[in-house]
Every structure is written in C-alpha cells, then in structure tokens.
Amino acid sequence: xxxxxxxxxSHFFGGLRAVHKYNLVLEPGHIVGLIGPxxxxxxxxxxxxxxxxxxxxxxxxxxGQNLIGRQPHEIAAxxxxxxxxxxxxxxxxxVLEHVKMACYSQLEYGLFxxxxxxxxxxxxxxxxxxxxxxxxxxxxxxxxxxxxxxSLSYGVQRRVEMARAMAINPRVLFLDEPTAGxxxxxxxxxITIIRDIHQNFEVAIFLIEHRxxxxxxxxxxIQTLVFGEIIAxxxxxxxQNNPQVIEAxxxxxxxx
Amino acid sequence: xxxxLQNMVNAMQWxxxxxxxxxxxxxxxxxxxxxxxxxxxxxxxxxxIGFGVATALLGLTVAFNFPLPGWVILVFTIILSMFLTSxxxxxIERVGYRPLRDAPRASAAITGLMIGIILETGNLALLGAxxxxxxxxxxxxIFTVGGVHLTNKKILIVGVSLAMMYALHVFIQKSKWGxxxxxxxxxxxxxxxxxxxxxxxxxxxxxxxxxxxxxxxILYSLAYPVLDPYMGVLLGxxxxxxxxxxxxxxILGAALAGxxxxxxxxxxxxxxxxTFRDVIAYSIILLILTIRPHGFFGQxxxxxxxx
Numbered sequence: 001x002x003x004x005x006x007x008x009x010s011h012f013f014g015g016l017r018a019v020h021k022y023n024l025v026l027e028p029g030h031i032v033g034l035i036g037p038x039x040x041x042x043x044x045x046x047x048x049x050x051x052x053x054x055x056x057x058x059x060x061x062x063x064g065q066n067l068i069g070r071q072p073h074e075i076a077a078x079x080x081x082x083x084x085x086x087x088x089x090x091x092x093x094x095v096l097e098h099v100k101m102a103c104y105s106q107l108e109y110g111l112f113x114x115x116x117x118x119x120x121x122x123x124x125x126x127x128x129x130x131x132x133x134x135x136x137x138x139x140x141x142x143x144x145x146x147x148x149x150x151s152l153s154y155g156v157q158r159r160v161e162m163a164r165a166m167a168i169n170p171r172v173l174f175l176d177e178p179t180a181g182x183x184x185x186x187x188x189x190x191i192t193i194i195r196d197i198h199q200n201f202e203v204a205i206f207l208i209e210h211r212x213x214x215x216x217x218x219x220x221x222i223q224t225l226v227f228g229e230i231i232a233x234x235x236x237x238x239x240q241n242n243p244q245v246i247e248a249x250x251x252x253x254x255x256x
Numbered sequence: 257x258x259x260x261l262q263n264m265v266n267a268m269q270w271x272x273x274x275x276x277x278x279x280x281x282x283x284x285x286x287x288x289x290x291x292x293x294x295x296x297x298x299x300x301x302x303x304x305i306g307f308g309v310a311t312a313l314l315g316l317t318v319a320f321n322f323p324l325p326g327w328v329i330l331v332f333t334i335i336l337s338m339f340l341t342s343x344x345x346x347x348i349e350r351v352g353y354r355p356l357r358d359a360p361r362a363s364a365a366i367t368g369l370m371i372g373i374i375l376e377t378g379n380l381a382l383l384g385a386x387x388x389x390x391x392x393x394x395x396x397x398i399f400t401v402g403g404v405h406l407t408n409k410k411i412l413i414v415g416v417s418l419a420m421m422y423a424l425h426v427f428i429q430k431s432k433w434g435x436x437x438x439x440x441x442x443x444x445x446x447x448x449x450x451x452x453x454x455x456x457x458x459x460x461x462x463x464x465x466x467x468x469x470x471x472x473x474i475l476y477s478l479a480y481p482v483l484d485p486y487m488g489v490l491l492g493x494x495x496x497x498x499x500x501x502x503x504x505x506x507i508l509g510a511a512l513a514g515x516x517x518x519x520x521x522x523x524x525x526x527x528x529x530x531t532f533r534d535v536i537a538y539s540i541i542l543l544i545l546t547i548r549p550h551g552f553f554g555q556x557x558x559x560x561x562x563x
Contacts (some may be wrong), residue, residue: 050449051448052445052449069443069447070449071450071453072449073447073448073450073451073452073454074393075354076448076449076450077450077451081449082449084445084446088443088444088445088446089446090438090439090442090443091272091442092442093435093438093439097435100435101432101435101436101439101450102450103450104432104435104436104450104452105451105452107432109432111433113431114427114430114431114432114433114434115427115431119269125430128386138470146280160454164450168450168451168452188428192426211270212260
C-alpha cells in the first residue's frame with residue numbers, strides 16, 4: 001500500500017486552473033522529485049496536500065487516512081513534515097527552540113506546570129531537549145544551537161528548517177527547493193544529509209527542486225509539471241531524454 | 257527627595273495597573289495581529305467578578321460562622337476571579353474574533369469596540385447604574401520609611417503585579433505554549449505545519465490576557481474600591497497607549513511602558529496642576545512616539561502571510 005496517494009487532484013484559484021488532475025503515489029522509503037518551470041504549480045501541490053488550501057476536487061490519502069478537509073496541524077500530526085521555498089523560520093528564536101517547538105505535541109504537561117515549573121515539566125522539557133539536540137547533531141547544527149536564526153547563512157537556515165520538519169516524526173517529508181540559494185559545497189552536503197535521513201529515519205521524501213543534478217542524483221522517480229499538469233513521469237533517465245520535458249523545462253533554461 | 261520617592265511609590269502603583277492591562281493587549285496583538293479593544297471592559301468585568309467572588313466568600317464565612325482572615329479571602333478572590341474571567345476572554349475570542357480571523361483587521365477592531373459596548377451596557381442593564389463598593393478585605397496599614405508613606409496595599413499591589421508578570425515571563429520563555437505563542441508572533445504560517453492548532457493557542461492567549469486584566473481589576477479595586485460599568489474605558493485606552501508605547505506585540509515593552517506611563521502621569525501632577533495631568537502626560541507620549549513610532553521594543557512589521 002502506498003504511504004501517500006493523490007488521485008485526480010485539481011485546484012482552481014478563482015478562474016485560474018492551478019493544478020489539473022494531478023496524481024501521485026509515494027511508496028514507503030521512496031524519493032520522488034517534482035520539477036517544472038516557475039509558476040507551474042509545484043508549491044501549490046505542496047500546499048494542497050499539507051492542507052493550507054483545500055483542493056477543488058480529488059482525493060488525498062496518507063497511510064490510508066483521508067486528508068481532504070483536515071486542518072494543517074492535523075495533517076502534520078498524521079506524519080507529514082515539510083519545509084518552505086521561502087524559508088519560514090521564527091526570527092527571534094534560536095536554533096534549538098525551533099526544533100523543540102516542532103516537538104510541541106509530544107510534550108506532556110499541563111498549564112499549571114507551564115506557569116509554576118513542576119518536576120514533570122522539567123522532565124518533559126529535558127526529554128525533548130535531548131531529542132532536539134540529537135537532531136541538531138544529525139543536521140550538523142550543534143554549533144549553532146544557541147544562535148538566532150537571523151544570524152545564520154542561507155544554507156544553514158535550510159538545514160534548521162529540515163531539522164524542524166524531522167522533529168515531528170514524519171513518515172513523509174516534503175522539501176520545497178531544499179538547495180535554493182546554496183553554494184555548490186552546501187549542495188553536496190545537502191545531498192549527503194538527505195540520503196542520511198532517508199536511510200536513518202525510514203522516511204519517504206517528496207521534493208521540489210530546480211537543480212537537475214540534485215534531482216537526478218537523489219530521486220528514484222521524477223514528475224514534470226507544466227501549467228499544473230504532469231507532462232512526464234519516470235526514472236531520471238527517462239525524464240532526461242523525454243523531448244517534451246526538454247522543450248518545456250530544459251529548453252526554457254537555454255533562453256535564460 | 258522625599259516628595260520624589262513618594263511620587264515614585266504612587267507611580268509604581270499606577271504603573272502596575274497599566275502594565276497588567278497592557279500585557280493583554282500586547283499578547284493578543286502579537287499572535288493575531290489585532291488589538292482587542294474590548295480589553296478595558298474585560299478589566300471592568302474582572303473587577304465585577306472579583307466583587308461577586310469576594311462578596312460570596314464573605315457571605316459564606318458568615319453563613320458557616322467560620323471567620324477567615326481578610327487576606328485569605330483576598331487570595332481566593334484573586335485566583336478565582338482570574339480563573340473565571342479567563343473564560344470571558346475565551347468566549348469573546350470564540351464568538352467575536354474567530355469568525356473574523358481572515359476578515360480585514362478593521363472589522364475585527366470594530367468587533368472589539370462593539371463587544372466593549374455590549375459588556376458596558378449589559379452590565380448597566382443587569383446591575384443598574386448604581387456604583388458598587390468593593391468590600392474592604394484588608395485594613396490599610398501605613399508605614400513611614402524615611403518620610404515616605406507606604407501602605408500595605410501599595411506594596412501588595414506592586415508585589416502581586418510583579419509576581420504575575422514574572423510568572424507570565426516564565427510561561428512565555430520556558431513553556432511549550434509560550435514557545436508556540438512566540439513562534440506564532442513571528443510567523444503564522446509555519447506553526448500549524450508543526451502540528452500546533454491556532455485554535456488552541458488563540459483562546460489560551462485571550463484567557464491569560466483576561467486573567468491578568470481581572471488581577472489588575474481586583475488590585476485596582478483594593479486601592480479605589482468603587483466599581484462602575486465604565487471604569488474600564490479610560491483605563492483601557494491608557495493601557496492601550498502603553499501597549500503601543502512598548503512596541504506593538506512586545507510583552508516586555510508593554511510591561512515597561514505601563515510603568516513609564518504611570519511615572520509620566522504622576523510626575524506631571526507633581527509639576528503641573530492636576531487638571532492638566534492627562535493633557536501633559538499624553539503630549540509627552542505623543543512626542544515619544546513621534547521620535548520612536550515603533551515604541552520601545554517594536555519593529556517595523558512586514559505584513560504576515562496568514563492562513
């Protein structure tokens with residue numbers, strides 16, 4: 001049974017058809033890439049599945065559970081973590097707090113403890129802090145734990161976002177352009193990190209990316225989206241040699 | 257010098273009221289980007305609830321012939337009234353603000369004004385225009401230290417206010433809910449995707465803000481034991497000024513600005529005729545805001561993306 005299944009999903013913004021009859025099957029442990037020119041509707045697909053928008057029609061199932069009509073926080077709790085294209089971090093919180101924040105729903109203590117500091121709160125906070133520190137280590141962020149995110153480089157901020165997304169114990173991880181704005185060095189490091197978490201956490205990954213080298217290297221299967229419609233889907237080799245993809249996607253890169 | 261210290265004491269007392277109420281404005285603003293203009297009236301409701309609780313407790317001690325010392329009743333009154341008033345805040349969030357969460361902010365502001373009017377006139381209709389006097393739970397004791405007159409009530413008011421502010425500080429900095437509130441104040445969109453429901457955090461914020469307003473209401477009633485349905489209007493607006501002066505959405509700023517406001521008011525009476533108090537005080541604040549439009553700790557906000 002696929003972990004995440006999207007059937008015939010369409011979405012309109014007013015009269016604009018943003019996504020048309022979109023299908024996705026994500027098996028446990030797979031990495032699938034979504035590519036396409038700017039404005040093709042890639043981020044919209046992320047927002048539809050994560051519950052920020054409700055699709056006009058279609059079905060979405062995560063682990064056998066219907067996601068349509070659920071609130072974003074419920075979908076996250078069912079095991080769907082994500083990062084954002086334009087990095088949504090909390091400017092005045094430090095790196096450790098970001099990751100702890102994502103463990104919020106795993107913290108078990110009451111309001112009384114929150115105001116007056118019961119032993120239970122301390123125990124719970126310590127447990128979550130240990131978990132967060134462990135995640136920071138995996139994402140090579142330990143040295144930044146006490147820093148505010150605004151003082152960090154773009155590449156490091158992306159890793160903070162990923163660590164935060166992993167803290168909710170996701171079974172599916174959505175990455176929206178994880179290498180945007182990264183140096184070649186940081187890009188290679190990101191490939192290693194994604195491979196690591198993919199193996200160590202047994203998480204399926206669905207990612208949007210513009211750098212083909214990155215997609216080709218990581219993904220087992222690639223979808224190409226143009227004007228809200230999938231024009232090609234297949235292995236990296238198939239996509240690379242698909243004339244439609246070359247025209248719609250790679251062709252447009254030649255112009256710039 | 258003696259006069260200066262005396263004024264300082266009075267300023268601290270007034271500052272406590274302003275700070276406690278301003279915190280409620282700031283907390284709600286920081287997470288929902290709206291000013292709850294009914295907040296001054298929640299302070300009034302809190303005072304009335306305090307009156308009700310204190311009267312009931314006094315009645316019980318008489319009925320059961322079990323005389324409790326006044327301060328015990330006061331402690332129970334403060335705790336119970338804060339608890340009950342927090343439900344008033346949650347109710348207002350549920351019926352007044354949640355349906356308008358995606359509406360233009362001006363609509364939400366008007367909702368606040370209307371809820372305020374409903375609370376004032378509702379109270380007037382229910383309890384009548386007669387002013388109530390808050391039961392004197394504790395006797396005033398005057399200490400004189402170096403020529404400065406202190407009363408036990410002033411010390412209590414300032415002490416309890418500071419304790420509440422400290423508890424709030426711990427809550428916001430150290431607890432998971434506080435962390436969620438801070439996160440929401442910087443970015444609204446990412447919070448639900450971490451598995452946190454805005455519909456839990458928003459009522460909680462209203463509850464805490466309203467609880468603090470009730471605390472301020474009872475402390476205020478200790479010092480000025482006359483209750484009337486419009487007691488929250490001017491005080492609420494002044495606390496709102498403090499919230500702006502502290503920097504929109506800044507918790508620390510609101511507390512600090514509340515005290516600053518108290519100082520400016522009291523010290524303008526020291527120098528100028530008392531009838532000019534508010535004219536002078538608020539001219540000074542206008543001047544401060546001209547120089548620092550974002551207040552003490554405020555930052556230029558970019559429009560946040562909202563869900």
